[in-house]
Structures are given as structure tokens and as C-alpha cells.
Amino acid sequence: MNLESQIKNDMTEALKSGQKEKLNTLRTTYSQIKDERIKHRKELTDEDVISVLMRGVKSRKDSIEMYKKGSRQDLVDKETAELEILQSYLPAQMSEDDVKQIVAEIIKTSGAADLKDIGKVMGPAMAKLKGKTDGKLVQQIVRSLLS
DSSP states (O other): OHHHHHHHHHHHHHHHHOOHHHHHHOOOOHHHHHHHHHTTTTTTOOHHHHHHHHHHHHHHHHHHHHHHHTTHHHHHHHHHHHHHHHHHHHHOOOHHHHHHHHHHHHHHHHHHHHGGGHHHHHHHHHHHTTSSSOOHHHHHHHHHHHH
């Protein structure tokens, strides 16, 4: 069963069991997946669905940050619950040390020497790490290793 089917089945289960938060989160996510399918006019692979989920995770993390600044604990809790639901569908994320090791190899092979060469590193790094870790983390690691 592919990821899209799993989300749809879990949405049905959440409806039957009365889990409103999970149902709303999955409905929103499934809608985004359908939009992506319509936009590209093809069936989505699991990798495409993962990229939709990653966008949702990023959005939730940004919202949590903003709500914390605004002292809105109720909304922080809601977004955190949604974040956990979305993360349950993502493959295990790589540790920071593993990402550092991969980025260091890419820096060696690309010959990047300083921050001016960040583009030489970020492109291959994101291609290799897409769906396995957060882009912000990759950027922070690249910046720290090049400076």
C-alpha cells in the first residue's frame, strides 16, 4: 500500500473512531496531495507525497514558533499535535551527525572553500538528503562547515 492510500485509509479510520484532530489534519493533507496530483497531472509517487508532508511539517514548525512568540499556548498545542500526526507518515529522519558527515563529503568532492561556494554544496546536499532531513538543518550545517 502506498503512502497516499495509507493516509486515505487512516482518514477513514479517524472518522469512524471520532478522532477529530487527526481527521482534520489528514483531510487537509490529503487535499494538498490531491492538489499536487492535479497540478502535475499524474499519479504521485511516495516521494512526491513525502515532499507534501515535509511542507506540512515545515509549516507547522513555523506556526509553532510564531504562536510561542505570541504566547498562544492553546495554538502551540494544536499545531504540535498536527505535527506529530504528519511526522508519523515520514520516514525516520537522519541524525545531525549523519547529515554533517554527508555534507562534509560533498564539500570535499565539490572543492568548496568558503561561504561564497554555498551553492556548490547546497544543491547536491539537498538532492541527496531530500525527504531524509530538514532543509534548514542542512543549510545550518553547510554554513558552519564552510565558515
